[in-house]
Amino acid sequence: MTVKTIQTEAVQTLLKKVAGLENNQGSPRTKEIIFRLMSDIYKMIEDLDITPDEFWHGVNYLNELGTNKEAVLLAPGLGFDHYLDIREDAKDEAAGLAGGTPRTIEGPLYVENAPISDGEARMDDGQTPGQGMWLHGKVLDEEGNPVAGAVVDIWHADSKGGYSYFDPTQSEFNLRRRIVTDEQGCYRARSIVPNGYGCPPDGSTMKVLRQLGRHGNRPAHIHYFVSKPGFKHLTTQINLAGDEYTYDDFAFATRDELVVEATTLNDNSHGFNEEYLDVEFNLVVLKTDKTELEDKHVRARATIA
Numbered sequence: 001m002t003v004k005t006i007q008t009e010a011v012q013t014l015l016k017k018v019a020g021l022e023n024n025q026g027s028p029r030t031k032e033i034i035f036r037l038m039s040d041i042y043k044m045i046e047d048l049d050i051t052p053d054e055f056w057h058g059v060n061y062l063n064e065l066g067t068n069k070e071a072v073l074l075a076p077g078l079g080f081d082h083y084l085d086i087r088e089d090a091k092d093e094a095a096g097l098a099g100g101t102p103r104t105i106e107g108p109l110y111v112e113n114a115p116i117s118d119g120e121a122r123m124d125d126g127q128t129p130g131q132g133m134w135l136h137g138k139v140l141d142e143e144g145n146p147v148a149g150a151v152v153d154i155w156h157a158d159s160k161g162g163y164s165y166f167d168p169t170q171s172e173f174n175l176r177r178r179i180v181t182d183e184q185g186c187y188r189a190r191s192i193v194p195n196g197y198g199c200p201p202d203g204s205t206m207k208v209l210r211q212l213g214r215h216g217n218r219p220a221h222i223h224y225f226v227s228k229p230g231f232k233h234l235t236t237q238i239n240l241a242g243d244e245y246t247y248d249d250f251a252f253a254t255r256d257e258l259v260v261e262a263t264t265l266n267d268n269s270h271g272f273n274e275e276y277l278d279v280e281f282n283l284v285v286l287k288t289d290k291t292e293l294e295d296k297h298v299r300a301r302a303t304i305a
Contacts, residue, residue, distance in 0.1 A: 003046075004046065005046060006039075006042055006043050006046050011042065015035060015038055015039055015042065016035070018034070018035075018038050019031050019032075019034045019035035019038060020034075021035060061204065061207070064204050065204040068200075068203055068204045070199075070200075070203055070204040070205050072108035073108055073199060073203075073205045074204065074205045074208060075108075076105055076107065076108075076250075076251035076252070076253070077199070077205055077208070077209060077214075077216065077250050077251060078208075079252055081105035081106070081107075081251065081252070081253070082104075082105060082251070082252035082253065085103055085104060085105060088103065089102075089103070097232070097286065097288075099142060099284070099286055100142065100232070100234065100283075100284040100285055100286045101226075101234055101236055101257070101258075101283045101284045101285070102236065102255050102257050102258060103234065103235050103236055104235070104236050104237055104253045104254075104255055104258060105235075105237070105251060105252075105253045106223070106225075106235050106296075106299075107223060107237070107251070107253075109155070109163040109165075109166055109223075109302075110155060110223070110225075110301050110302065111155070111164070111165045111173070111176055111301070111302045111303070111304060112301055112302065112303040112304070113303065113304060114153065114155065114173050114176040114177050114178050115173055115176075115177055115178065116151070116177075116178040116179070116180065117177065117178075117179060117180070118179075118180045118182065119179065119180065119181070119182040119186065119187065119188065120179065120187070120188040120189065120190075121177040121178075121179050121188075121189050121190075122177075122189070122190045122191070123135075123154065123156075123174075123175050123176065123177045123189050123190065123191035123192075124174060124175055124190070124191050124192050125170075125171045125174045127171070128158050128159070128170065128174060128175070128192055129159060129192075130158060130159035130192030130193055130194075131159070131192060131193040131275070131276060131277060132190070132191075132192060132193075132270075132272040132274070132275075132276030132277070133190075133191045133192055133193045133194075133262075133276060133277045133278075133279055134188075134189075134190060134265075134269070134270045134272070134276060134277070134278050134279065135154070135188070135189040135190075135191055135222065135279045135281070136186070136187065136188040136189065136278075136279070136280055136281075137186070137187060137280050137281040137282040137283065138181070138184065138185040138186050138187075138282045138283070139152065139181050139185045139187065139226060139282075139283050139284075139285060140185055140282060140283070140284050140285075141231075141284070141285065141286075141287060142284065142286060142287070145185075146181070146183070146184050146185025146186075147181060147185045147228060147231065147285060148181055148182060148183045148184070148185055149180060149181060149228055150180070150181045150185070150226055150227065150228040150231070150285065151178050151179075151180055151225075151226070151227050151228065152178065152179045152180075152181060152187045152224065152225075152226055152283075153177075153178045153224065153225035153226070153227070154176070154177055154178075154179065154189060154222060154223065154224055155175060155176040155177075155222075155223045156175050156191070156194040156221065156222040156223060157175070157194040157195060157196075157197055157220075158170065158174070158175060158192065158194065158195070159192060159193065159194070159195050160195060161194075161195045161196055161197030161198070162197070163175070164176060165302055165304065166302075172304060173304070175191060175192070175194070177189060190270055190271060190272075193220070193240075193262075193277050194220050194221065194222060194240075195220055196217060196218045196219045196220045196221070196243060196245055197217070197218055198215075198216050198217045198218070199216030199217075199250070209250065214250065215245075215248075215250060216250050217244075217245045217248075217249075217250055218245060218249055218250060218251055218253075219239050219240070219243035219244070219245040219246045219248075219249055219254070220239065220240045220243045221237050221238060221239045221240070221253070222237060222238050222240075222279075222281075223236075223237045224236050224237060224238070224281075224283065225296060226283055226285055227294065227295065227296070228285070228294075229291075229294055230287060230288065230289075230294070231285045231286060231287055231288060231294065232285060232286045232287075232288045232293045232294070233293065233294055233295050233296050234283065234285050235296060236258060236283070237253060237258065238258050238259070238260045238279075238281050239253075239254055239258060239259050239260070240259075240260060240262055240277075240279070241259050241260060241261045241262070246259060260279060260280070260281055262277040262278065262279045263277070263278040263279075264276075264277060264278075265277075265278050
């Protein structure tokens with residue numbers, strides 16, 4: 001039987017001291033967040049009658065999660081990234097800023113400062129095995145006009161589901177490029193078809209997902225940032241149709257508008273001398289006069305000097 005202590009003077013006093021509410025130092029915002037967080041955790045312990053054994057098991061898990069550097073992987077698996085997108089969509093709707101290509105999660109595997117080129121790029125290093133892919137499209141505004149000079153930042157996995165930088169067997173910036181759209185708003189990239197990936201089978205994230213009866217797999221997908229002064233920054237990604245996990249993504253990133261049908265071609269175009277996939281994805285970005293909306297949100301990201 002659960003005892004009720006959360007509203008006692010002793011616990012309420014403890015919470016205020018824990019959150020630093022009884023001093024005038026530190027950050028008021030941090031205090032507000034910690035007070036709410038600790039209040040909710042204390043209440044959860046009481047409501048669910050969490051035992052000391054369960055509590056310390058959880059603490060030890062957090063130590064392991066940090067050691068494995070998997071917090072950024074567990075977060076999308078528990079829906080945090082998608083929930084933040086839902087909130088941002090709702091904010092846009094309320095502010096009359098909805099429209100354009102839908103946003104979806106960034107994921108944890110972006111690397112800053114990929115090589116940049118005008119109009120067209122080759123993303124693979126020529127040594128990475130996989131079926132060829134011709135990835136192309138236009139960046140348009142809400143009226144359907146081409147947006148020239150937009151930076152289309154693209155990154156994706158190799159045919160084994162690995163990302164350069166995080167996979168040391170790949171060359172630097174492999175399958176990562178920034179392309180500046182031409183006067184017609186077009187971008188073009190030669191690459192290889194990516195594969196989806198799974199969470200490390202013995203990692204911290206899978207420990208939780210197995211307890212929930214869930215898998216840890218993502219479908220084949222391609223990430224995008226699109227930016228230009230005067231336009232809202234766009235973070236999105238496309239899924240290639242037909243993947244086993246297209247509509248069962250453990251990270252909840254799939255949106256119907258972002259599932260793309262690829263066309264198989266064998267016409268010796270774009271430097272391919274065998275069958276390749278043609279993937280077309282056009283993006284619509286929204287104009288803005290608010291400079292704070294022009295850049296991606298602040299978070300820790302990998303950087304190569």
